[in-house]
Amino acid sequence: MERITTNEEQLKPIVIDNHIIEGYSISSTGIPYSHYKRITKTEFIIDYQYRKKLKTRIISGYLSVDIGFIAGKLDYKYRNLGSKTRQHKTCRIHQLVMDAWRPFSQCLPKSISRSDYNKTPESIQKLLPRLFFINHKDHNKLNNNIDNLERVTPRENTRKAKKYYNGNFANNKINRNINA
DSSP, rough: OOOOEEEEEEEEOOOOOTTTEEEEEEEEEEEEEEEEESSSSSSEEEOOOOOHHHHHHHTTTEEEEEEEEETTTTSOOOBBOOSSSSSEEEEEEHHHHHHHHHHHHHHHHSSOOHHHHHOOOHHHHHGGGGGGEEETTOOOEEEEGGGGGGEEEEEHHHHHHHHHHHHHHHHHHHHHHHHH
């Protein structure tokens, strides 16, 4: 995937369902941008020198953003908001960062060897990313920096969460007993 560099910040195209979505990019820190530049009231062009920071919102504790694209570009049909030519998908920022900066096929989780992955049929390779979770190493769901994200199995994700939260709950319990 091609990198876009603007004002010293490197960006990569947004990828949804293994398809590059033209006109959008994301930084390694999780800032999504649109490169659609308005020409007239109804006309837009894609200009990668132009960038507009997209509005994000928090859904279930995770930063999310709405991405629009040409209808029929992806295999799955997403909501169309009354338009026959455009569709929209609400995406979690950490998923967009991982798919753009560390694609599954290039950065395999520790539990999958490169040789095993290469022997796997392509139809199964497409399903494998769905079997892994994206873990925030510092357990802060709003920190979407690429260095804070990793792919883990559901079991690893649960173990890491239990270890983190048990430690914090234990510390909080101790602090409450001391203060009492």
